[in-house]
Amino acid sequence: MTSNLDQALALLKAGELVGIPTETVYGLAADAAQPLAVAKIFAAKGRPNDHPVIVHIAGKAQLGDWAIDIPDDAWKLADAFWPGPLTLILKKQPHVSYAVTGGQDSVGLRAPKHPLTHELLQRFGGGIAAPSANQFGHVSPTTAQHVRDEFSTESVSLILDGGACDVGVESTIISLIGPQPVLLRPGGVAREAIEAVLGHSVEHVQNASSASIRTSGLLDSHYAPRTTLLTGSQSQMAAAAIARAGQKLAILHTEAALPQDGTAMHILMPDNADEYAQIIYATLRDLDTQGLDAILLVLPPDEPDWLAIHDRLSRAAHQKTRAV
Structure with missing residues (x-):
């Protein structure tokens, strides 16, 4: 080295x-x-x-x-x-x-x-x-x-x-x-x-x-996968999955899985903020290579430990909270 x-x-x-x-x-x-x-x-x-x-x-x-x-x-x-x-x-x-x-x-x-x-x-x-x-x-x-x-x-x-x-x-x-x-x-x-x-x-x-100055990470759109990324609550992502039935989807969540169907890929993410942060970018990058129609991400808890992750996901999402 x-x-x-x-x-x-x-x-x-x-x-x-x-x-x-x-x-x-x-x-x-x-x-x-x-x-x-x-x-x-x-x-x-x-x-x-x-x-x-x-x-x-x-x-x-x-x-x-x-x-x-x-x-x-x-x-x-x-x-x-x-x-x-x-x-x-x-x-x-x-x-x-x-x-x-x-x-x-x-x-x-x-x-x-x-x-x-x-x-x-x-x-x-x-x-x-x-x-x-x-x-x-x-x-x-x-x-x-x-x-x-x-x-x-x-x-x-x-x-x-x-x-x-x-x-x-x-x-x-x-x-x-x-x-x-x-x-x-x-x-x-x-x-x-x-x-x-x-x-x-x-x-x-x-x-x-x-902000009074320009700095890295303040743009509304940033950190984004090339595959369409939708974010929202469990119920919103369930509705999005139903609306996109037949499409090739990946669904990321930290709790119980959304209803399964034959085309969706379900990924259980860590429920610990530090562990989630360690793998979220690598996960999104991997999913970008899968030929998906969309990535649906159930947002993690809205708590102080998750502030940085919510910030990145908000900027990365192509459509936020009202995915259909």
Whole structure:
């Protein structure tokens, strides 16, 4: 694996793209200090140029390399959750390229926990821009094979295989630009855990139109399989299955199965939020290869532990709550 890390370091320094594992999802990495390298990420993903990318660093000692006017709350959160699945939005240093920030004066910073990428970052010394390694808007990758399925070897020179991702959904994003911290994207660190560390409540902004800055994961449509995905309650999905009788369907649920028929594939998902998060993207990706007419997903419990999963499913669904 050392030779792979050596190759990854050489490629990154040469301005090429590398697939990297994190505890959340796999990232498509480039040297964040090279605007032309970062531009290759946008070209490979089909990502809008004004959509910022997160810069990954080895730890809190590098915060000042990328951000200015860092508030006490940022240091508290970095102490508590780094390395880990938490991204901090801060005012950027003047040298940080607008190619990274989507033209904004803020930058998203994270120290990933995956040991392979943590070592890569320690040896690299700088910051690595790394949004999820998938075509823009598609289901995020949680294995190296998922990245191979998305990109040719011509666009991504190397993929570091770090196994399946432990968390399985993207990082929590907290903005520390204004007078109070704002939760922009729920993820691997729970809102309640953040509030416990800070000692005060954190507002949750759920859509791009309400946010004062652009950041990953706020678009209404994102994380979507190419197969039509319908989400709703048990009764709504039962009605959808009846309405689509004769079609090739997959039905995902955490409780008792919907009435069986000869064409539906029933998949029992974990009733634990952490375990559900670990496999939901891989499950949707697998179902995308099955030639289905639709995926019907019975939404899991509407409880705090499931906030990040509900966020991803809401954005991934082609039709929500009223599937027919």
